[in-house]
Amino acid sequence: MINIKLKNDELELYRKIIVNSIRARIDKIHARGGVVALSGGIDSSLVAVLAKEALGENVLALIMPEEGVSPDSDTNHAIKIVKKFDIPHKIIPINGAIDWFFDIFPEKELSKREVKLALANVKPKIRMIINYLHANLENRIVIGTTNKTELLLGYGTKYGDLAADIYPIADLYKTQVWQLAEHVGIPTEIVRKKPTAGLWKGQTDEEELGHTYQEIDKILYTLVELEFSVKEASEYLGMKEEAIEDIFRRVKMSEHKRKTPTITRLSRMCLDKDWRYPVERY
Amino acid sequence: MRKISVGIGQIITRLGDIQGNRERILKFIEEGKKKNVDVIVFPELSTLGFGSGDIYLDKVNENLQLVEELVEISNDLKPYLIVGFVDRDERGFFYNAAAIIGKGKILGVHRKVQLVNYRLFDEKRYFAPGSSVNVFDTPWGKTGILICEDVWFPEPARILAFRGAEIIFVLSASPFDRGKPEVWEAFLKSRIYDNILPMVMVNQAGIQDGVTYWGGSMVFDAAGNLTHKAELLNQQFLVAEINLDLSRVLRRRDIRLRETRMEILEELLKAYREMQK
Numbered sequence: 001m002i003n004i005k006l007k008n009d010e011l012e013l014y015r016k017i018i019v020n021s022i023r024a025r026i027d028k029i030h031a032r033g034g035v036v037a038l039s040g041g042i043d044s045s046l047v048a049v050l051a052k053e054a055l056g057e058n059v060l061a062l063i064m065p066e067e068g069v070s071p072d073s074d075t076n077h078a079i080k081i082v083k084k085f086d087i088p089h090k091i092i093p094i095n096g097a098i099d100w101f102f103d104i105f106p107e108k109e110l111s112k113r114e115v116k117l118a119l120a121n122v123k124p125k126i127r128m129i130i131n132y133l134h135a136n137l138e139n140r141i142v143i144g145t146t147n148k149t150e151l152l153l154g155y156g157t158k159y160g161d162l163a164a165d166i167y168p169i170a171d172l173y174k175t176q177v178w179q180l181a182e183h184v185g186i187p188t189e190i191v192r193k194k195p196t197a198g199l200w201k202g203q204t205d206e207e208e209l210g211h212t213y214q215e216i217d218k219i220l221y222t223l224v225e226l227e228f229s230v231k232e233a234s235e236y237l238g239m240k241e242e243a244i245e246d247i248f249r250r251v252k253m254s255e256h257k258r259k260t261p262t263i264t265r266l267s268r269m270c271l272d273k274d275w276r277y278p279v280e281r282y
Numbered sequence: 283m284r285k286i287s288v289g290i291g292q293i294i295t296r297l298g299d300i301q302g303n304r305e306r307i308l309k310f311i312e313e314g315k316k317k318n319v320d321v322i323v324f325p326e327l328s329t330l331g332f333g334s335g336d337i338y339l340d341k342v343n344e345n346l347q348l349v350e351e352l353v354e355i356s357n358d359l360k361p362y363l364i365v366g367f368v369d370r371d372e373r374g375f376f377y378n379a380a381a382i383i384g385k386g387k388i389l390g391v392h393r394k395v396q397l398v399n400y401r402l403f404d405e406k407r408y409f410a411p412g413s414s415v416n417v418f419d420t421p422w423g424k425t426g427i428l429i430c431e432d433v434w435f436p437e438p439a440r441i442l443a444f445r446g447a448e449i450i451f452v453l454s455a456s457p458f459d460r461g462k463p464e465v466w467e468a469f470l471k472s473r474i475y476d477n478i479l480p481m482v483m484v485n486q487a488g489i490q491d492g493v494t495y496w497g498g499s500m501v502f503d504a505a506g507n508l509t510h511k512a513e514l515l516n517q518q519f520l521v522a523e524i525n526l527d528l529s530r531v532l533r534r535r536d537i538r539l540r541e542t543r544m545e546i547l548e549e550l551l552k553a554y555r556e557m558q559k
């Protein structure tokens with residue numbers, strides 16, 4: 001049975017668990033606090049609010065627009081969030097850094113699609129550098145903002161927006177993120193707006209992925225939580241097998257984004273295979 | 283009416299944090315003294331902590347030292363202690379175990395018989411399974427101890443009931459996932475409806491590496507009523523008075539336990555052997 005929707009008491013419990021998990025890491029490593037890249041989208045807004053709840057003044061939201069490309073509405077939403085929830089923040093436009101990368105590529109190569117995508121992926125990596133610069137300077141951890149839907153699809157930039165020390169909302173599907181965001185009091189206009197990765201002007205996730213998030217979550221839930229095969233999921237959901245196959249292919253192709261780099265095993269104590277220790281190690 | 287006052291030591295424990303776990307255990311022993319309880323029960327592996335990682339293998343000595351210290355402390359203590367720890371045998375095998383300690387002695391040790399090796403669990407990497415399920419004589423009567431997964435199977439609780447247990451303590455370290463507390467409640471009730479005796483489940487609290495131990499320890503009377511429930515997620519010391527006579531009263535008319543038939547038990551074994559082939 002598809003049971004994505006969370007009940008009210010579950011939302012409150014999830015909120016506490018997420019807040020506790022952020023605090024647990026900070027306490028264990030004696031960090032001063034956390035840094036969150038805040039785009040003004042729903043995922044980063046939710047993480048910023050929960051991190052504020054966990055860390056109080058010791059959270060820093062970094063608003064890093066690409067002026068002229070990031071919609072003004074997003075930046076305004078980010079500012080709205082930090083004001084409403086009283087979150088310490090900085091606004092750092094990243095245009096200068098992006099220009100530098102564009103400058104080192106010859107004009108004609110830029111027209112190729114792959115180059116366009118590769119350069120688009122530079123943007124989240126620039127934000128990552130700024131995140132970790134603050135983390136290193138001020139003894140903070142980077143709190144990631146990806147969710148389960150994105151992580152399953154591989155819809156995120158490796159070493160870019162996916163670079164983080166913890167993923168507090170990555171076991172929540174996108175539609176559950178909407179619910180929890182509403183539950184913690186994030187303004188409706190932010191919850192309801194069309195999600196975008198902001199890699200180029202006018203981009204929306206649902207257009208790029210070819211499905212609405214409601215559809216994608218249903219498919220992922222059926223494949224992952226209910227463990228149905230593509231064929232079974234197609235019958236169960238009354239959807240075309242190709243559509244489900246397409247989603248499943250994305251899941252299979254993106255396994256590398258959910259793992260640390262594979263180590264070639266030569267000893268009996270290979271560090272990603274035989275050696276198993278908790279990160280919060282006592 | 284015979285009754286027992288149980289102190290539920292729902293502590294935060296962390297894998298490898300023996301100092302921290304020790305402090306939290308000692309703090310709740312003080313609570314138990316103040317509240318004048320008969321027994322204080324701590325979660326599964328409360329000395330060494332529960333989680334996933336090879337740290338189990340590194341700190342067994344320190345964990346055994348802590349058990350020795352608790353035995354020493356129990357000399358001058360009214361409450362008995364039930365504590366989860368890593369036991370080691372003469373061969374060097376490790377066990378996920380629980381000791382009942384009182385008046386300077388270990389009254390008995392239960393070794394978890396149903397190790398968990400599915401989903402996030404990896405217990406067989408570290409532990410050998412126990413192979414017996416015994417009752418222990420205590421001042422308040424015959425007592426059974428089970429550890430976590432032991433109670434997700436019908437047999438261990440059944441054995442304790444046959445052996446005359448008047449109460450069962452279940453020590454657990456249950457990681458949260460959606461609906462887990464409700465599933466636990468259902469399992470515990472099933473065991474109680476089968477065996478008609480009171481049960482106390484003490485679960486760990488706290489979070490480590492993103493895994494939340496949800497607390498929410500539960501006390502049920504012999505009729506299966508949930509009489510006490512500790513807070514979800516948080517550390518808490520909770521006192522529960524439990525009627526030890528109710529089970530006998532109920533069993534006067536609910537005679538299912540003694541109606542268990544040898545032929546059917548034999549049939550069960552036969553069916554199991556067939557399944558194994």
